[in-house]
Amino acid sequence: xxxxxxxxxxxxxxxPVHIREKATEIANxxxxxxxxxxxxxxxxxxxxxxxxxxxxxxxPRDSNAD
Numbered sequence: 001x002x003x004x005x006x007x008x009x010x011x012x013x014x015x016p017v018h019i020r021e022k023a024t025e026i027a028n029x030x031x032x033x034x035x036x037x038x039x040x041x042x043x044x045x046x047x048x049x050x051x052x053x054x055x056x057x058x059x060p061r062d063s064n065a066d
Contacts, residue, residue, distance in 0.1 A: 001037070002028045009041045018060050023048035 003024050012020045027044030052059050
């Protein structure tokens with residue numbers, strides 16, 4: 001089941017908003033290709049963290065408020 005409009009996997013609940021949104025975006029794409037929710041959720045979170053490590057300029061300045 002894809003996640004949209006603020007709906008996201010429960011395991012993303014305690015993540016900062018910018019990570020959660022990017023992870024959800026990535027997980028939805030993986031879900032389209034693979035169909036396995038578990039893999040999509042885990043990979044989405046991992047890739048979102050990697051993305052913001054590689055692109056710190058896209059991380060919100062006030063990320064502590066997330």
